[in-house]
Amino acid sequence: MEIVDCYRLLGLRTGASYEDIKASYRRLARIYHPDANPDNQQQAKERFIQLTDAYRRLTSIVKPSPSRTAGTKPANSTPNPRSASSDERNLNRSVQSTTPPAASPRKSSSPRSSPRSSPAKPPPSPPNTPSVQFAPDLSSIDRRLKQNTYEQLQQALREQRFPRAITLVEGLAQRMPNDTEVRQWQAITYQRFGRYLIKHNQQEKAKLYLRKALRTDPNNRSLWYEVERDLQRIEQVEIL
Incomplete structure (x- = not known):
C-alpha cells in the first residue's frame, strides 16, 4: 500500500501529524469495527483491516512531535474557556435550540444565612442532561460516537484545524446520514472554513465551501444569512 493511499x-x-493520524484512526476504527456493524460484519472487517494496516504503515514513518514525546503539554494547547470562538458558540446554539430547558429549581425553605456566610453556589446541572440530541433508536455505540465527535469537532474549530474538523463531521455524517443535527454541524463547519479562507485570500476556494454549506443545510435561515454576507465580502474584495 502506497503512503498516499494510507493517508487517503x-x-x-x-503530511498530517502523528497526532492527527492517531486520532483519525481511533475514530474510524470505532465506526468500522465489526462489532459495531452486526448487519455487515464482513465488509466492516475488511475496511477495519485496511485502516489498521494504513495506521501501522504511517506510524512507522511519522513520529510524535517532541513536545508529545517529552510528556510536556505544548504551549497554548489549552484554550481559555472565556474566549470560546464563534464556531463553538454556533455549534452550541444548534444543540441548545433542540434541547428542552431544564426545570427551574425550587426555592429553598431553609432560613436565611448569616451575613458572614459564603454565597450559595448555583445548583449543578441535571445529572443526565445530554450535550447533544440523540434519536430514540440510536444505539449506545452511536451515542458515544456522536458525543465524542461533537467534542472533538468543537476543539478542532477552536484551534482552526479545519481539515480535521471536516474529516470528523463528514465521517459522522456518513455514519448518520439522516441526523439533522449532524447535518447542521457539517454545514457550519463548511461555512467557518469558507470564512477562514476569505481571510487568507483564497476567494475561489472559499466560494466552494460556502456553497457547499448551503447545499448541506438548505433550510437553515441563519446560515443562509451568514453565507450571503460572506459572499458579499468576497465580491467586495474582487472589485477592489
Missing part, C-alpha cells in the same frame, strides 16, 4: 484511507491530507 484515514481521511487525511499527505
